[in-house]
Amino acid sequence: MSDPVDERNLAYAKDLHTYFASIMVDGHADRVRDAWDWDTSSPQAYADSVADNREEWRRLINPPTFQALGPARDVATEVPNGTWLEIDVHEHLKADGILVVPEGATKLVVFQHGLGSTPERVFGMGKPGAYHAVGQRLVDAGYAVLAPRNLYLVEPRNDAESMAQMVGTTVVGVELARVRVLLDEIAKRHPQLDPDNIAMTGLSWGGLATQYWTPLEPRFAVAATIGFYNDRLLKMAADATDPKFGSFLKRAEHHAYYWNQLGIFGDTELASLVCPRPFLVQHGQRDPIGWAPAIAEEFERSRRFWDELGVGDRAEIHIFDGGHEVDTEQLVRWLGRHFPADTQGR
Template structure:
């Protein structure tokens, strides 16, 4: 027993000595002072940050000029010329392949006085869910356009029917004669951070997954005899505005879009902290996607939406951006429409408010382009 105890004690002493030595070596306590080590690591971090920021911001224009070879001789020519960029944008979102695995489930869902439906479509281990509502009188004989209404990160599918920053804009669309499809996307910064980490490991992205969920829902909704399948719009607020900007380049069935409280001078927003606007970093890591700023600042991304009509809404009191930078980015975006000789297809609603939707202007825009108020989409 004594020999065994001594042997065990010896192992413990050796283990303590070894771990202590390793700890000392790891911390370099006797070889470099904490002050020196911290200073050089801080300097290296700044080198990396400056190098990457220079690539993302300072070198963007030259990189973009080489990446895009747009042909503005006609709308069709533009669409053909940006096909390589569209493929690369799809690689940024990298949507997964999901397959319908069951029938669409529908159940009545009352939203105050509005009689809507909660719909769910099984996609293997996932389910695509949404609120679907029709205006009064919609029928097979009186088909109506449909607008995809996308809520933001701290909201739900019910929010666009409610007062507040959304100003009941889903209700406004219904009253104007549109059906509305309001997909349920993942809510809250913490949840999106969590899932986006897994998505990156899997080689996809949360916006890519949610795009595919929407596309499958759209398949089913456009088969409804009450819907005019050729007249589909999308209007998103905040992170819903991101979805509108991100998805329209990859979903040609969406014929017109409204982006509220999202459009930005993207390089500054993502890579240049500034007291004049809020930054996603470090809290909202879900908002950073591999390859986004290689060639897809907002004004470049718009050329994957053109020639379809697009409205940008931004409030001067909205701290997501410094509003003069939004105007500058918008002006760059309009070049695509101007060169195609269809400048009226892009509009900016710059208002005195904050992070919100401007209902009357958005409804008017959708009415113009989806209900035929504008007699010719070539009108300028």
């Protein structure tokens, strides 16, 4: 026999979920209309019209400002021709990741791995699948590749996010600040790599990094988000039993929820802060992170900013026959069009 007190409490929990979800979803259009005023009459007018919203996003994830506290260290890695680059940014924290710079490379691609993965896996080391050695494929195509390390286990990330919120920042903001220090070091040691023209991409939580960092980092000239872009309202409002949207609640991924994120920032609004830079969304038909038809509809809402600025060819969605993985060859082709390697002496 069920306990009526427990039933009463569970009913209250369901009521709370429905209450918050209704605010999140039902009021979003009005909040966006009040907060945004996109002006697509010219690129400069557009940049000016979203400047306040960009600053609001910066305040929301609130990346700290780090700088190198000493010389960078190169640590051996099993990745061919790679180095594990490590830089102290605080007495208790460092920035690190794997860097491969092939001969003749002039362009850098940042590929951020997702949760449950590592920088080595980006280059085909360790557990196969999902990444399909995309880092090595990019190196073979003539790009330098940086694969930063992030905090990839769910429970430690939950804990770290709780601590970050208590001091007014976010883990994704801290990880952006760490990557910025790595980019500064790479610019110093590899001047042949264009320091102001970098590609940002990543799978899963690396797709999140792409969507969340690119609006705030002008050095990212193109962005490709893989296995993350979504109808964020439906994704975050879904309960743990919804099979279409792979709710973060199902795995108790509390780190995925940011204070007031869906006040005015769905994936379309964040994409508008990437515009007019080239932007690619990859999503596998069998990827459980989201429902492909809803993702396609969300992207059409995003695409209009590029279309209205007359650069619609820069925005692309690629829904492919696959799961939670990279379509490596399509990514390389897309980069070849919008971010050619321009190798020297090859």
